[in-house]
Amino acid sequence: MSYEVTATKKRPQNFDSMVGQEFVVSTLKNSIKNGRIAHAYLFSGPRGVGKTTAARILAKALNCEKGPTDNPCGECDNCKAITKGNSLDVIEIDGASNTGVNDVRIIKEEVMFPPSSSSYKIYIIDEVHMLSQSAFNALLKTIEEPPSYVVFIFATTELQKVPATIRSRCQQFNFHLINADVIASQLEKAANDLNVKFEKSALNWIAKEATGSMRDAYTLFDQVVSFSDGNITMSGIKDKLGLTGQDKLNSMVLSILDNKVSNAISDLRELLAFGESIEQIIKDFIEYFRTLLLLSQGITSENILGISPSEFPEKIKTAFTVEQLEAALELLFELYRNIKYSIDPVYEFEFILSRLSHLKYLASNTSIITRLESLKTNIDKMPFTDSKKADIPDKLEPELPHIENQLKIQHQESKKPFEIAKNLFSGVEVEI
Ligand SMILES: [Zn+2]
Numbered sequence: 001m002s003y004e005v006t007a008t009k010k011r012p013q014n015f016d017s018m019v020g021q022e023f024v025v026s027t028l029k030n031s032i033k034n035g036r037i038a039h040a041y042l043f044s045g046p047r048g049v050g051k052t053t054a055a056r057i058l059a060k061a062l063n064c065e066k067g068p069t070d071n072p073c074g075e076c077d078n079c080k081a082i083t084k085g086n087s088l089d090v091i092e093i094d095g096a097s098n099t100g101v102n103d104v105r106i107i108k109e110e111v112m113f114p115p116s117s118s119s120y121k122i123y124i125i126d127e128v129h130m131l132s133q134s135a136f137n138a139l140l141k142t143i144e145e146p147p148s149y150v151v152f153i154f155a156t157t158e159l160q161k162v163p164a165t166i167r168s169r170c171q172q173f174n175f176h177l178i179n180a181d182v183i184a185s186q187l188e189k190a191a192n193d194l195n196v197k198f199e200k201s202a203l204n205w206i207a208k209e210a211t212g213s214m215r216d217a218y219t220l221f222d223q224v225v226s227f228s229d230g231n232i233t234m235s236g237i238k239d240k241l242g243l244t245g246q247d248k249l250n251s252m253v254l255s256i257l258d259n260k261v262s263n264a265i266s267d268l269r270e271l272l273a274f275g276e277s278i279e280q281i282i283k284d285f286i287e288y289f290r291t292l293l294l295l296s297q298g299i300t301s302e303n304i305l306g307i308s309p310s311e312f313p314e315k316i317k318t319a320f321t322v323e324q325l326e327a328a329l330e331l332l333f334e335l336y337r338n339i340k341y342s343i344d345p346v347y348e349f350e351f352i353l354s355r356l357s358h359l360k361y362l363a364s365n366t367s368i369i370t371r372l373e374s375l376k377t378n379i380d381k382m383p384f385t386d387s388k389k390a391d392i393p394d395k396l397e398p399e400l401p402h403i404e405n406q407l408k409i410q411h412q413e414s415k416k417p418f419e420i421a422k423n424l425f426s427g428v429e430v431e432i
Helices: 022-033 051-063 077-084 101-110 133-144 180-193 200-209 214-228 234-241 246-257 261-273 278-296 322-341 345-356 365-380 399-410 416-426
Strands: 040-044 090-094 121-126 150-156 171-174
Touching: 022 051, 022 171, 040 051, 051 077, 051 090, 051 121, 051 150, 090 101, 101 133, 180 200, 180 214, 200 214, 200 234, 214 234, 246 261, 246 278, 246 345, 261 278, 261 345, 278 322, 278 345, 322 345
Parallel strands: 040 150, 040 171, 090 121, 121 150
Antiparallel strands: none
């Protein structure tokens, strides 16, 4: 038997096996059950989430010998022909390569002939937004007064490019991105079907990489299966796909935290010497700080994080505030956007590593102002032993170098803390 990719093998053949589009599925099923069959449907949504699959299932539901039914049998000649893609009454057209008015003219002529062996003659037009304006105009007349046996199912990833005149004549369904945990559980079934062992974290990683597309998830899954030798592991994926290992990332961030930038830079050099690309290392860093940000906001679900929280040392998990992590991500996102214009992305990343080592001194203007205000109140309350010299209580002294440090870091963003500091110390001459 020839090799069949998982996306094809696992393509749902009826509404009940479709995942992640519950609203669309239940509405379609109900309208078929109640005999409310529209002459034109418009399925919109991101790629790889099931629009064409739903169109084919709807075609089967309408043309099944036991139909119209919300649960096509999959066994009759009509169902089988649609599954194989050779039904004479279900015509699939790729809007991207049949964009002209002549293509639509052919459809207009064809629709005059009734279906050969089914109840309906169904046109599935994928990427319908690619049709030209004149093609849309020609199509419009057919949709307005179609023969009773004709059903159009349009699919598009770019709803806004479909003219309003067409949209308003269709029953519209919006397909959504599929949740990573739904994708992961489908991958688990696929792995079990193949008798392949797996680490859950590895499947979660694939699900997260697929960013909501079931088709992309299956494609990546097939790639991972092909090199996994019957056992899908996270370390295998990292090895083969050139991802930076979590240990290396932990070690680099610990170095940054201890202000040992030189250690982080030698780790970076090691990764580059090992053949990893600087783009991938920056992406891994973004991923790393994103996970820390989500953890600091109380999110611990492995499905959302894509990694187990236990993979991070306790010291790192508690080292940064939300604000500091946001600042780190800002630096990294900006770096990633700019690398293509850089004279040397590696130099830029070294520079960012150095900046990240100051992260723990970063504070928002608001928190600096609050600290200064409370310092001012405390100084106002202080007993002065001499009109020229303030007696600064011991508890305030450790506070001052810290505030000074924060001011240095913040000074480019706002002058406000400086102004407050100036006011604060203007009336008092203190010896610090
Ligand atoms: Zn059937």
